[in-house]
Amino acid sequence: MSEIPSEKILTMMEELLNVASDYTRLKILYVIMDEDKSVSTIVEEVGASQSLVSHQLKVLKKANLVTTHKEGTKVYYKLADDHVNSLLKVVQEHAEE
Amino acid sequence: MSEIPSEKILTMMEELLNVASDYTRLKILYVIMDEDKSVSTIVEEVGASQSLVSHQLKVLKKANLVTTHKEGTKVYYKLADDHVNSLLKVVQEHAEE
DNA sequence: TTGAAATATGAACAAACATTCATATAATAA
DNA sequence: TTATTATATGAATGTTTGTTCATATTTCAA
Numbered sequence: 148m149s150e151i152p153s154e155k156i157l158t159m160m161e162e163l164l165n166v167a168s169d170y171t172r173l174k175i176l177y178v179i180m181d182e183d184k185s186v187s188t189i190v191e192e193v194g195a196s197q198s199l200v201s202h203q204l205k206v207l208k209k210a211n212l213v214t215t216h217k218e219g220t221k222v223y224y225k226l227a228d229d230h231v232n233s234l235l236k237v238v239q240e241h242a243e244e
Numbered sequence: 245m246s247e248i249p250s251e252k253i254l255t256m257m258e259e260l261l262n263v264a265s266d267y268t269r270l271k272i273l274y275v276i277m278d279e280d281k282s283v284s285t286i287v288e289e290v291g292a293s294q295s296l297v298s299h300q301l302k303v304l305k306k307a308n309l310v311t312t313h314k315e316g317t318k319v320y321y322k323l324a325d326d327h328v329n330s331l332l333k334v335v336q337e338h339a340e341e
Numbered sequence: 342t343t344g345a346a347a348t349a350t351g352a353a354c355a356a357a358c359a360t361t362c363a364t365a366t367a368a369t370a371a
Numbered sequence: 372t373t374a375t376t377a378t379a380t381g382a383a384t385g386t387t388t389g390t391t392c393a394t395a396t397t398t399c400a401a
Binding site for chain 1: 330340341
């Protein structure tokens with residue numbers, strides 16, 4: 148007897164899934180999964196343009212999937228919490244079958 | 245040391261998340277979560293137009309998130325497998341905090 | 342065979358979005 | 372200050388997509 152979540156919860160779920168459902172952002176999330184990394188490192192490892200990565204990092208941050216801290220001129224991004232990990236794991240398992 | 249999934253896997257993950265990341269489709273998935281239901285029942289319980297529900301059911305089916313069987317004029321939809329449940333659970337938990 | 346009920350489909354449209362390009366801002370070093 | 376490195380931002384654009392409206396198809400009963 149699972150209930151349908153409230154409109155508010157459903158909307159929040161929709162937003163989270165929307166943010167996660169982009170190739171570039173998925174790749175970013177994996178790149179910073181184990182340790183926080185600077186934007187320039189993320190740009191290298193993701194293999195996308197600096198502008199695109201910066202735009203998408205902003206999307207991820209606005210949705211609270213990542214947090215940041217600054218060191219000098221560099222900005223380090225990391226996953227916000229463990230839910231993001233769980234989400235990626237479940238989706239990856241589904242995809243790998 | 246989590247590896248970045250292959251391009252193919254990432255694309256599949258992107259597609260799954262995309263399909264899940266819509267308000268109407270999320271609601272449909274919850275409506276048929278416990279038992280399979282006919283389109284007309286889904287339309288009622290979701291509270292969207294028949295056309296919209298039908299279109300979105302098609303999207304869900306194409307992505308293999310749901311399966312169908314026919315009884316007379318009615319078509320019954322149900323969740324394809326348990327991954328869908330797990331995915332919704334993880335996302336819902338994230339949203340509820 | 343007509344009619345009604347259930348479901349699917351196609352066109353049309355506005356809104357959302359990913360990406361690129363050019364440029365701005367911030368921090369530091371020389 | 373000036374130059375350089377790191378990051379962010381804004382405009383522009385082409386594509387995708389959610390929704391509606393109208394209509395088609397299927398199934399079965401009368």
